[in-house]
Amino acid sequence: MKVPVKVDGRELTLSNLDKVLYPEYGFTKAEVIDYYSRVAPVLLPHLQGRPLTVKRYPNGVDGAFFFEKNAPQHTPSWVRRVTLPVPGSTKNRETIEFAIVEDLATLAYYANLAALELHVPQWRVSKDGEALPPDLLVLDLDPGAPATIVDCCRVAVHIREVLAEDGLTVTPKTSGNKGMQLYAPWDNRVEPSDYARSLAQRLEKEHPRQIISVMTKKLRPGKVFIDWSQNNPAKTTVAPYSLRARSRPTVSTPLLWEEVEACESPDELVFTAADVLARVDDHGDLFAQA
Known part of the structure; x- marks a missing residue:
């Protein structure tokens, strides 16, 4: 089933919203899109200007996945893209056209592709699409x-x-x-x-x-x-507030130093999508200074 929606004035078609992407937890694609939409105010600043690499799980976390750096051919025209050199590419490509996620509509577009994990480098691009030094x-x-x-x-x-x-x-x-x-x-x-x-x-x-x-x-x-x-400029790290493809919809979660200092069990620092939304309500963006 396909559902046409408007997100910040952009037209999107969402599909297979009831597909379960985290079988052990019963977490559906609709819930993935909802999570990313609700966490967007604190997530988007950390994606701003950073070329995106995603891990897509079209059949859920128990199925096959693939990394995607090139913006898909069907990417909407309103998604910002930059073409950057990729020396040493394993696929012998000289350049890649990366997407830059800078608004809620683009984030929702990728969530609908079952791009569960969002990975970005430690550098940004300029308004003209030139790679800037690491920040x-x-x-x-x-x-x-x-x-x-x-x-x-x-x-x-x-x-x-x-x-x-x-x-x-x-x-x-x-x-x-x-x-x-x-x-x-x-x-x-x-x-x-x-x-x-x-x-x-x-x-x-x-x-x-x-x-x-x-x-x-x-x-x-x-x-x-x-x-x-x-x-290394060619490497990426999972973005703060990104979901991870585990048995549960865990999230790369910003921490208080008090939590780090007091931690005595691994379970204390496992946070699901719902946990993170509650933490954002309580603390705002703990990653704001990074």
Whole structure:
């Protein structure tokens, strides 16, 4: 069944609204669209100007998925698009036409495509579509079992202390999966990837039982890997307030530092779409300073 709607004056056709995209939770496409529509006021500022990569799950989280960087051919003409070079593309493409999600209608369009996960880089494009220097530093904390997000929280506190020494204010969020990410505004002092790598290596030396700075999986059990490589301009990180394709409709959720410091169980930092909407009502955008 197709339903024509108007979103902020833009015409859209929504389809298969009763399709269950999270079978274990019974969460439908209609609920995905509703979530993104309601969270848009706090989500859109973090997508503004950032080329979009999505993970689409047309048959739900238990079905096949695919990453999509190129804006689909049927993308409405009113969706902003920019063509950017992609050196080293695995598909041997010289450029990609990315969508930029800057309004509710575009967000609803992608939600209707079952684009459950929204991923963006740490840089924006100018009004003319030129890539700008990175404006964010991100550190992705990935726990190697049996370590959990509780261990990530302990490492996050260490990182906050070190970044504060350099005058950087850090904002934490869950990944919506098993780890978490830390963000700080960036101002071109050095390449963020170089800075992040040096930071990770320093913290590994200071806390060798807790932290690892290399990707080698056999070295990671029981430790938290600080993935500094997310600052590579070609990489993206899941956006704050994005859904994740887990058994439940969990969300990459901005956190209070008090929650990070007090965390004693992984369950304390698992938030579903409904939880996040309630948190936004209570706290507003906890990621506003990032």
